[in-house]
Amino acid sequence: AQSVAQPEDQVNVAEGNPLTVKCTYSVSGNPYLFWYVQYPNRGLQFLLKYITGDNLVKGSYGFEAEFNKSQTSFHLKKPSALVSDSALYFCAVRDGWGGGNDMRFGAGTRLTVKP
Amino acid sequence: EPEVTQTPSHQVTQMGQEVILRCVPISNHLYFYWYRQILGQKVEFLVSFYNNEISEKSEIFDDQFSVERPDGSNFTLKIRSTKLEDSAMYFCASTGTSSSYNEQFFGPGTRLTVL
Numbered sequence: 503a504q505s506v507a508q509p510e511d512q513v514n515v516a517e518g519n520p521l522t523v524k525c526t527y528s529v530s531g532n533p534y535l536f537w538y539v540q541y542p543n544r545g546l547q548f549l550l551k552y553i554t555g556d557n558l559v560k561g562s563y564g565f566e567a568e569f570n571k572s573q574t575s576f577h578l579k580k581p582s583a584l585v586s587d588s589a590l591y592f593c594a595v596r597d598g599w600g601g602g603n604d605m606r607f608g609a610g611t612r613l614t615v616k617p
Numbered sequence: 618e619p620e621v622t623q624t625p626s627h628q629v630t631q632m633g634q635e636v637i638l639r640c641v642p643i644s645n646h647l648y649f650y651w652y653r654q655i656l657g658q659k660v661e662f663l664v665s666f667y668n669n670e671i672s673e674k675s676e677i678f679d680d681q682f683s684v685e686r687p688d689g690s691n692f693t694l695k696i697r698s699t700k701l702e703d704s705a706m707y708f709c710a711s712t713g714t715s716s717s718y719n720e721q722f723f724g725p726g727t728r729l730t731v732l
Contacts, residue, residue: 534718545621545708545723546660553718592660596718604673605721607652607660 504529504597508608515583516616523578523611525593534596535576536605537567539589546592552576563587583615619643621724623709629730630699638694638727640709649692650710650721651684653677660708666692699731 505528515521527533534553538546550561557569567578578591593608622641630636642649651663664674666684683695692711696703706728710721 536720538723543725545725548720548722551718551720604662604665604675606662609659
């Protein structure tokens with residue numbers, strides 16, 4: 503069965519600095535990887551995904567993520583953080599080999615960007 | 618931009634009571650999902666639904682749970698006899714196709730508190 507780990511409960515960065523939110527995964531087949539963001543009182547919003555192809559994927563709001571097969575990681579990154587990026591971030595994985603419809607989420611990482 | 622909506626935003630109930638959580642998926646979507654998130658824990662898959670039947674369910678989705686699409690727009694999750702441990706945030710999601718590489722669109726969630 504597929505699973506995801508987000509090793510950091512909380513990430514704090516200063517505005518303008520680069521940010522990284524970490525995610526590692528485990529699947530038996532091909533990983534389909536997703537990042538979602540949750541703002542207060544809102545649902546999870548899709549940011550980006552990796553299915554196949556280039557290891558570096560670009561998504562909404564200037565975020566990008568790098569798929570690293572050897573390290574089974576899919577870290578979320580942004581070159582210059584904004585205060586408005588402060589939110590809860592979830593990594594998720596599906597098994598691309600008949601893994602069905604269910605998506606497995608990490609526990610979430612709370613990103614705080616300070617002015 | 619179309620979005621998934623959920624009502625109520627917060628439901629308080631007594632243990633043993635039945636609750637129905639309501640969702641209106643995006644109008645042209647065909648696949649529907651329920652997830653839950655116990656406070657401080659990860660988002661967990663409950664069930665997926667397509668063509669008026671359950672396509673997958675997790676071990677959490679026991680006989681106390683049921684889902685229904687009573688009309689062309691609503692998708693409901695019923696808990697027949699709530700337990701204290703059912704207290705959680707419940708998210709509805711939908712997607713247009715079942716392809717595992719498609720992202721799901723989430724509603725803002727219903728916070729269920731069982732007393």
